[in-house]
Amino acid sequence: MFTQSAPEVHDIIVIGSGAAGGMSAWNLVVNHGANVLMLDAGTRFKREEFWTHVKPWQWRERVEKGLAPPRIQLDTNEQPYISKEPNRFDLIRVWGRGGKTNIWGRVALRYSDLDFEGPAKDGWEIPWPIRYKDIAPYYDKVEQEIGVCGGDDDTDSLPGSKYHQPPPALRCGERFMKRSAEAMGIKVVNQRKAVNTTTTAGHNPCHYCGACGRGCDVAAFFNSTDYLTDKAEKTGKLKIVDNAVVAHILLGDNGLAKGVRYFDRVTKAERIVLGKRIILGASCVDSTRILLNSKIGNSSGVIGNYLCEQVRFHMFGFVPELMGTKALNDDGLGGEHIYLPRYNARDGRKRDYLRGFGSQFWNTGAQAGVGNWAKQLDGFGLEYKRAIKKRYPALVAMHPYGEVLPYKHNRVSVNGTPNDRYGVPIARIEYSIGENERKMLNEMYDLAEGVFRGMKAEIVPYQRGSIDPFGSAIHEHGTCRMGADPKTSALNAFNQMHDVKNVFVVDGSSFTTASEKNPTLTILALAWRATDYLAEQMRTGNL
Amino acid sequence: MNSRRELIQIALTATAIAAQEHHASDNEIAPSKKVARFFKPAEMELLAKLVDHIIPRSDTPGAADASVHFYIDWLAFTTPKRGAQLRKDLAWVRKQKFVTGDQVALLTSWSKATGEPKRIFQTLKDLTVDGYYGTREGLQMELGWNANTFVREFKGCTHKEHA
Numbered sequence: 148m149f150t151q152s153a154p155e156v157h158d159i160i161v162i163g164s165g166a167a168g169g170m171s172a173w174n175l176v177v178n179h180g181a182n183v184l185m186l187d188a189g190t191r192f193k194r195e196e197f198w199t200h201v202k203p204w205q206w207r208e209r210v211e212k213g214l215a216p217p218r219i220q221l222d223t224n225e226q227p228y229i230s231k232e233p234n235r236f237d238l239i240r241v242w243g244r245g246g247k248t249n250i251w252g253r254v255a256l257r258y259s260d261l262d263f264e265g266p267a268k269d270g271w272e273i274p275w276p277i278r279y280k281d282i283a284p285y286y287d288k289v290e291q292e293i294g295v296c297g298g299d300d301d302t303d304s305l306p307g308s309k310y311h312q313p314p315p316a317l318r319c320g321e322r323f324m325k326r327s328a329e330a331m332g333i334k335v336v337n338q339r340k341a342v343n344t345t346t347t348a349g350h351n352p353c354h355y356c357g358a359c360g361r362g363c364d365v366a367a368f369f370n371s372t373d374y375l376t377d378k379a380e381k382t383g384k385l386k387i388v389d390n391a392v393v394a395h396i397l398l399g400d401n402g403l404a405k406g407v408r409y410f411d412r413v414t415k416a417e418r419i420v421l422g423k424r425i426i427l428g429a430s431c432v433d434s435t436r437i438l439l440n441s442k443i444g445n446s447s448g449v450i451g452n453y454l455c456e457q458v459r460f461h462m463f464g465f466v467p468e469l470m471g472t473k474a475l476n477d478d479g480l481g482g483e484h485i486y487l488p489r490y491n492a493r494d495g496r497k498r499d500y501l502r503g504f505g506s507q508f509w510n511t512g513a514q515a516g517v518g519n520w521a522k523q524l525d526g527f528g529l530e531y532k533r534a535i536k537k538r539y540p541a542l543v544a545m546h547p548y549g550e551v552l553p554y555k556h557n558r559v560s561v562n563g564t565p566n567d568r569y570g571v572p573i574a575r576i577e578y579s580i581g582e583n584e585r586k587m588l589n590e591m592y593d594l595a596e597g598v599f600r601g602m603k604a605e606i607v608p609y610q611r612g613s614i615d616p617f618g619s620a621i622h623e624h625g626t627c628r629m630g631a632d633p634k635t636s637a638l639n640a641f642n643q644m645h646d647v648k649n650v651f652v653v654d655g656s657s658f659t660t661a662s663e664k665n666p667t668l669t670i671l672a673l674a675w676r677a678t679d680y681l682a683e684q685m686r687t688g689n690l
Numbered sequence: 691m692n693s694r695r696e697l698i699q700i701a702l703t704a705t706a707i708a709a710q711e712h713h714a715s716d717n718e719i720a721p722s723k724k725v726a727r728f729f730k731p732a733e734m735e736l737l738a739k740l741v742d743h744i745i746p747r748s749d750t751p752g753a754a755d756a757s758v759h760f761y762i763d764w765l766a767f768t769t770p771k772r773g774a775q776l777r778k779d780l781a782w783v784r785k786q787k788f789v790t791g792d793q794v795a796l797l798t799s800w801s802k803a804t805g806e807p808k809r810i811f812q813t814l815k816d817l818t819v820d821g822y823y824g825t826r827e828g829l830q831m832e833l834g835w836n837a838n839t840f841v842r843e844f845k846g847c848t849h850k851e852h853a
Contacts, residue, residue, distance in 0.1 A: 201838075204829075319849060322852050475846075518820045
């Protein structure tokens, strides 16, 4: 083992550079003038190398030449985890600057008090220790900093914002779906996306090429590197160590964390850095694995348990009025321009399940991917070719997301798992859904069928009740949850560990529940809030 | 005035010239996509016939025009296990006297069958669809896709009747 001979004790060590780590480092450095050492498990992704403007046939030509787009997702051969069939959990990880924000879905929804008050009202697991009023000022600040387009229209389940940039126009199919849902009495709003439609936040505006999933070449949507860590680095107060795969947080004799052990991803050399305060934002499962392997902060025994995300399925169909029309350029923001917020708390009717669901609508319109639905049409020949062309501009899609309750048995653990290439136990993920989710799925399917039938859409064959593989939403939460009671939670309301006061956990693992919403905006807001609190504690000498 | 068929041929020629120019400029690592790497000439000929039955030429190019059989050859070449199965499938097709028989009638019967004939038909159909609608001919010329490009303002639905 190699320990620095004259070890510097860093003021703050941030683990991870995605939404959680990036925001923490940026806030502490840029707004509070702190010095920060960031450990990132990879290196920078180069925007100029993204295959953003590569048409499908050009993509093939490149692949045939032996070229490949930059690899962004972590290869499980390099860093495996255990998850067994039939409850396989697909864990998508990005190790490298900016983490998953390089390729995230950009859906930027505010939680509401329907989310924060849910557990306290229905009694399923512990209450959130915060309410909307606690986080609302941070949503305001995050939206102004990163640029979020959307609407100022509030619903009980989805607050609007006066800081949203103008939303893009709707696609034809989105107009039909919105109208159909609204005929059912269900409100549909402009989607909130962390995509700049103007330059008001100081970022490049979107040029509507629709290829966000390959990474944006002009950084028109929020990514932690361009928006946060680069700015923090320029001050000279943020130092980033690349390829630092963190294994453990080290505890001192005084019960506080004293440093971090990591391995160089290239040389596999072991390193230790010392720090006075540690901020963990390595994403839900990896942060949990680090904490469990470190054996810290878990007097409550909750760390690793209560893993939760969302159940999701897809429904596709064709709007009769749009069949045979001329295909338009439907790329837009990349993903839907409308959102159907949770509505089941509105009509006063009691459900046979807890919590709720909302819906997204990506893939609507004339998109590049045709195969999945075209293969399902019968026949071959000229008639078949005409049938595809006729339906092509008429495609509509719904993707409802429903909350999975926090269950103790849904968990991340490291007991008895094999070691990774650095000799550190890998994560095991055990996950299943229960009656509550199955009952909710009934109403989710009712909704999708209702919207499609309302438009008299031709529905692509589907199996009612089927769902995506677990993990597909890529919204892992809950395994290091915040709460008021140290006996039942690992963190306080400011993401600070109850047991180890100088450790903060700021990613999705800190969420008390998953809600039906995409979490990144809330992760950013919580990380900003937590690090404001930390800075205040440092000023007053408490930390 | 040119007939539609002539227009297609002009378009195809233009595509071919563009492709040649493209390869001439950076052909160090680029195999011409017109060279089969896995299948033998007779297999390629059969494959071209099959894909063209599934998506034929109309007022836009068909699957063989769009070199979809070469796309399938590439998949076979890069995933040899799949290639070996496809080779067996093609041999089965040939055995049904496909080359000399009523090809449309045979494909129709396989498309409505179960078991092996249906599997082979569906495999060929899936590959043809994936191949064709990923080409300029299929996606752009046939379906009118004109996206993944710089747009200053996203106009969305421009139909007054949908507002």
